[in-house]
Structure formats: structure tokens, C-alpha cells
Amino acid sequence: MKNIDALIDVRGVEPLDLRNAAVRELALVKLSPGAPATRPEVINYIETFRGNIVDVSPDTLTVEVSGDPDKINAFIKLAKNYGLTQVARTGAVALSREMTLAE
Numbered sequence: 001m002k003n004i005d006a007l008i009d010v011r012g013v014e015p016l017d018l019r020n021a022a023v024r025e026l027a028l029v030k031l032s033p034g035a036p037a038t039r040p041e042v043i044n045y046i047e048t049f050r051g052n053i054v055d056v057s058p059d060t061l062t063v064e065v066s067g068d069p070d071k072i073n074a075f076i077k078l079a080k081n082y083g084l085t086q087v088a089r090t091g092a093v094a095l096s097r098e099m100t101l102a103e
Contacts, residue, residue: 016094023094026066029076032059032083042082049075060085 029051033042039061046053046063049071055062065075069092076087 020097021094023092025069025072025092026090027072028088029063030086031061032085
């Protein structure tokens with residue numbers, strides 16, 4: 001944490017209890033799904049994971065997927081069946097949840 005806190009663009013670092021934090025990650029995944037007949041199947045999976053297609057070419061699809069790290073891992077595992085060529089991940093980012101008083 002000291003190394004991260006020393007970076008110029010970092011405003012602060014604090015440990016979080018993951019049970020009381022909102023944790024998210026972003027991944028950009030490039031696929032080469034092959035035959036055009038495969039694309040509707042791939043698009044269905046993208047929609048299931050609430051992903052967004054951010055770039056399309058004749059040979060590739062680039063997909064943005066965000067959520068908890070387990071969701072990202074599950075999408076990448078599935079994408080390996082559809083010509084996964086590249087992955088860029090942000091890593092997990094988190095903010096503490098605001099606590100409410102229970103009555």
C-alpha cells in the first residue's frame with residue numbers, strides 16, 4: 001500500500017473489508033469468432049454477461065465486460081471457445097459501501 005500511495009496520481013489508499021465494499025473490474029476482450037454463423041451465438045453470450053460490443057471488424061469483435069472479478073473470469077473462460085485473441089483488464093477497483101443503521 002505504501003508504494004501505491006506514493007504514486008503521483010493516487011489520492012489515497014485504505015484497506016477495505018471486501019464484504020463491505022463495492023468491487024468491480026473492467027475487461028476488454030478481443031474475439032475472432034470465425035464463421036459469420038457463429039456471431040449470433042457469441043452475441044447471445046455477450047448479452048448474457050451484460051457486455052457491450054465496442055468494436056467490430058470483418059474478423060474480430062471487441063467486447064467490454066464489467067463486474068466482479070469472478071464474472072470477468074467466467075466470460076474469459078467462455079470466450080476461449082470463440083477465438084479469444086487478446087484481453088486487457090483493469091484489475092479490481094473498490095469503494096466502501098455506506099453503512100445504514102438497522103432498526
